[in-house]
Amino acid sequence: MFEARDLARYFDVSRPALQRLISGEGRRLLRAVDGVTFAIPKGTTLSLVGESGCGKSTVARLSVGLYEPSVGEAVFDGRDLAEARGMADQRRRMQMIFQDPYASLNPRWRVADIIAEPIRAFGLVTTRSEQANRVAELLTQVGLSPLDGQKFPHEFSGGQRQRISIARALSSNPEFLVCDEPTSALDVSVQAQILNLMKELQQRLGLTYLFISHNLAVVRQVSDRIGVMYLGRLVELAPAESLFERPRHPYTRALMEAIPDLDMTGRERIPVAGEVPSPIDPPTGCAFHPRCPLANDRCKRERPEMEVAGDALVACHAVEEGRDMAA
Template structure:
């Protein structure tokens, strides 16, 4: 599924985590201990996705659905068990650390927790200088100093504060520094993993506006990981909805919020409070969320879906492209059982 126009392409990506136990627990002594059953968390299951240049693709879903794992796999922090990841027309999931360097400069990540993502032993100036010196070892001291001051001003942090340590900043200021660090090497693509969820509500909008301004000024492409649907509606061009490591629906943001197709997407959107709505119309799903260790057969959502039938229980649905530009993985939509 390599699309020539896409900046980042994922083709049937799978990522599982073995949780059977540590090394000592895996040692087997004949006759002394029975062999334990191997357990795996099925974090990402056959995900195919294309991210176009200049867009903001938001990945949404419940906690534990695989959003952050997907982000880290795209960035190469996790190696996929199978599948392919391309940056432009170059496959990057098979590159070693040296071969990946040229792409590291183009791909940057903003982490969720600004308190954990900054080195407490480094000043802000040292934090911002480090990626610049690494990727451009021939750069002069004057250029480094000017570049750091320029980016700090762009993110709203006074360059005079460059000698301070992270603990001397508020949460919002730390996240601004994290954004500045990502921008230091002039990236093309940024993965933002829950960039505002650890911040006070009063400054969340400031950080979002900062990300949007950086996109306009630098022509950035974002992959935004979030569970906040109000943020998704505000900033996204397209939205990918995940459930238990599987893509349910991928659609332009306007289409998704007006006419969601997948039953799970509709249930998510029904939980958003709306002004003037006297009685909320929540869609109440049945059953419980299955464990990602033992995924259900067929459609992973069938145990909670109001439209599930026998086909849903035995056959895994594939993403179906509709004429509106929406992709949906649902037998009910394909068969016309789930109506608009």
């Protein structure tokens, strides 16, 4: 359904031209996403996880065409998004659920108008009564009352607002949904309700999800496959259960170490050391080598590429050479 081919997005964060000329410095590029490749089969969920600033949300925006790629291609149903940017049908078939339910809804519009906007924009109905019926159906589908359509967003809780956002995303009958941390601003109990709703909608409507999150517990519940990102690149891509049972990349194992041990087994934990490097001036070789306990001279010199390791793809010299602890 969706494929990223060596996808990259760079932002120019240089100082003004006169200041650069006086100081003698060149342009500075922030490599938010730096060559990401993955594919999402129809009806499945791929989740991307990683620390804040690793490029997850930039991938989400690239996937729906909100950003143009600096390098590479974003391909939806066999068609390059750059070529299909002006095609209404292409835009109708992909939608996005944003992170903050308090900022993503227009406070001056009633809920019925918010949900009906994509219906009007794509000309999916011809009469006002059909539009009202469709809005009522969508509100019911996400667990709200049709009468809620006459209210304003400020009259709802965070979880209810996110349900409204989901209803708006579904109003154009999409096939591909990009979910940019849709539960991060919600309480844990409300998170579970929203996740259950999204799984139920996927099964009923055959939706394909790209799910962005930093919460590993959430990701495990909703994903078929998981991609782990570090400093703009994928370091591991594996089936969800395989990733949790046997993580291969040292960074993935460090993320697993951060999950609370509810069974209180008393096993020793080795937290990841150091700070995330700047994406403006990333390290040479493997970007994770300054923090990696398995790094050697090759890691500092040569950037690893994704290689097959069992049922996973891993970008790590230690895994390739058999020096990783999992081996």
